[in-house]
Amino acid sequence: MANITLKQIRAFIAVAAEGSFTKAADSLHVTQSTLTSSIKVLEDEVGLQLFDRSTRSVIPTRQGEMFLPTAQRILRDLEDALDELRMAAARERGSVSVCAAGSFITYVLTPALMDLAQQYPGIHTRFTEGTTQSVPDQVLSGEADFGVTTLFEPINELDSALLLTDSYGAVYGADHPLSRETSSLTWHRLSQHNMVRLSKANGIRILLDSEPKIAGLFKNTVYEVSGVASLQALLRRGFGFSALPALAAKSLVVEGLNFRLLTRPAIRRKLYVVKKKGRSLSPGAVAFFRAMIDALENMAPDGAIDVTFTQSEIRDFCGF
Incomplete structure (x- = not known):
């Protein structure tokens, strides 16, 4: 037969x-x-x-x-x-699933989706908010076509490319004592205030814990939350300050909180796009990936956020 x-x-x-x-x-x-x-x-x-x-x-x-x-x-x-x-x-039909941090979904993937929907309305798109640990897991399991996350060391099973870096700053409410300070903020000066921290599974927290000079200043965490939404609720009620990268802080600034860059040392987070090693993206995923790159290039200028990729790096990553 x-x-x-x-x-x-x-x-x-x-x-x-x-x-x-x-x-x-x-x-x-x-x-x-x-x-x-x-x-x-x-x-x-x-x-x-x-x-x-x-x-x-x-x-x-x-x-x-x-x-x-x-x-x-x-x-x-x-x-x-x-x-x-x-x-x-022809991108008339297809699907794409992306796993990323909530702030990246809000300020990069959502504008990208708006452009994609106009060009290719038949592509079904799914976003999943993930952590530093869950994003690679979802990509490796096939639940996500690609993801955007912080990588602290290479993962052999994944291809990766650096997309952007953003600087850490202090986030606090209008009534917090930090609002009355006019000089530059250092990590050491923050040690006299209560710090509201994200959980240890979050890459934002992991990066700070890996910096000896900073981790030693905030050994006694008074308040700890699992996500930015809970963080916002505590900061607005004056429970303290938090330390976040600039992109992650954007949604809190929109809600009326203050954001000031931190120095000595200046800390920057690195966000990578990841996919299964050696695997090509589907046509729908490629279309959305291109829209994401356009959204990054069209972001409003921000001295605390640096889009770092080059077109040749992106072509090498995607293979197109």
Whole structure:
């Protein structure tokens, strides 16, 4: 059965439908001898006669009638699958799943989605908010086509490319004592205030904990939360300050909180895009990836956020 071809199945269906080799050959735009040869090879392969032939008509045998619905289904399923591939290649249909930090989703992926939806409305898009640990896990498991996260060391199973870096600063409410200070803020000066920290699973926290000069200043954490939304609630009520990278702090600044860069030392976070090593992205994922790159390039200038990638690096990463 392995030698049966799509050409033979099409010939069989056409002869059954037309009841004539001549008409079937015309409908398939082939010569009658070519069509007859295809049917003979098919019958030899299955070891059965599939048509009763006479001078007046060609009709399927009982075995041919039994095979006809299956042959039609095989052809229909294959043509549907090929149509899906063609539409995916044309970005008329497809899907993409991306896992990233919430701030990156808000300020980069959402504008990218707006552009993608205008160009390719048939592409289904799914965002998942993830942590430094969960983003690589989702990419490796296939739940996400690609992700954006902080990497503290290379992961052998992943391809990665640096997208941007952003500086850490202090975030606090309008009534916090830091609001009355006019000189530059250092980490040491913050040590006299209560720090609201993110959980240890968050890359923002992990980076600070890895800096000896900083970690030693804030050993006694009074308040700890799992996400930026909870952080915002505490800071607005004056529970202290927090230290966040500039992109992560944007949503809090929008809500009326203050953000000031921290010095001595100046700390910058690095955000990487990651995908499975050696695996190409689907057409839908490539389309969204391009929209993401455009969104990054079109971000409003911000001295605390530096878009670092080059087009050649992105081409190497994606392979286009």
